[in-house]
Amino acid sequence: MNKFFLFIILFAALISCAKKEEFKESIIKEKSLDLQVLEAYQEGMKNLESGDVIYAAKKFNEAEILFPQSDWAPKSALMAAYSYYTQDYYADTIAELERFLRVYPLSKNLDYVYYLLGVSYYEQIVDEKKDLQSIIKAKKYFEILIQNYPNTNYSLDAEFKIELVNDTLAAKEMYIGRYYFDKKKWIPAINRFKTVIDNYDTTLYAEEALHRLVEVHYILGLKDEAKKYANLLGYNYQSSIWYEKTYSIFDKKYEENIKKRKKEKTKKNKTLKKIKSLFSLDG
Template identity: 70%
Template structure:
């Protein structure tokens, strides 16, 4: 009887070990199969992207991420989905993917690239400075993140260049509005718009005209002293420009050009405005 019980115990033990090994083996096979599925989905995404089928490519990259979200390749799959949308100008989808990436993988090594591509997606939607203000603001916001947090990356140089172009666009918008208010004889809003240019976009191509317009507005409403201050500032920085000549002509014979001897520094400024004479405007 005892021998029979021992035999039954050994049989059960063997069966248990066998089942345990089979379960472990199935688990390993299943894990390998999942990794294989992820790799296959990613590879299909790459092939579709190269073939120009960006929607299917994005779908496969998303699939690769969803199949194994804990995988090292998951963030890369998410970025590739965003890039797929971007290549064919599906900006809304690309932006959604990139914002999700930034939120979900906020410590990833390619976070700088995500911000850069996000900025580019907004930037490339700018068509008209009078209509696309949201795209302009978002583009500049994300380019500035690059310049602040990723200044040593390869994206920083282009980000700096793009911010300069965006500032030109924003200055153009302010100039457009300033001229509009001037034509409507709304002097205070006009002055505010022109001041916005020389205060925040003084390195743009609109800075000269903004100074002239401030001379023009103040002269028109009879604030001659204020007009002269802006004329001096314009002359100091852009004495050879057409805008200075236009400002000078406003005063006719009653206002003469300021002599160079009155300036402590004869050199024309090559950088921003207002560093020497900003106190005149306070």
């Protein structure tokens, strides 16, 4: 009985010692792993500062993979994306950020992720006639940011950039609308100009779009419809050059009178200059 009891005590002691040793070994390994992660992260930062962004991103990815459960993992993933962004590697930046959203959907830095995604597409916009995909994606991510994280500095800048994006989209619609107008394809032209009025009424193209709608409907003989858009243009933009052009459609003498007044003003200015020269010291 005593032998059995001693065996039980020894067995328990061995198990306890084994657990203690295992625990100590686990702590050593964890510390070693943390150190490796930190070294990889620091090397990534060093190379980012020196301009070697490809190698920097590689080291940040390495830090993430070494300890994916640590707090360093999402930070490293985000730094990898930022490294690519600093040298305009937009495709790599976007790929890293989209992966980040899949792997870390509860990250506290999602506002920055959406902002950087929007900016990565936004900065690829060169021509409104060609870069439609970048325009749409930029607007999409900026809108997600504004909707979900409204009280951030990123959101404020996103609102400003959306205004510029809308200007670009309106410019595209106007470009196509003018093309249809020149080709006398009235219905497609009307649809494009209406899109500007309906979706981008705060842009600088809204005035011209209203004027073009007046023109098209007047040409088609739909004078009541033309007057409707003319009244809308007059109510909102009475002092604009497009209102003057619209007014001249209904009053052909109006444009002639404007030209006549400009000539008279020019003539008056010349006369005043002549009179002034008579009384100058040089005269």
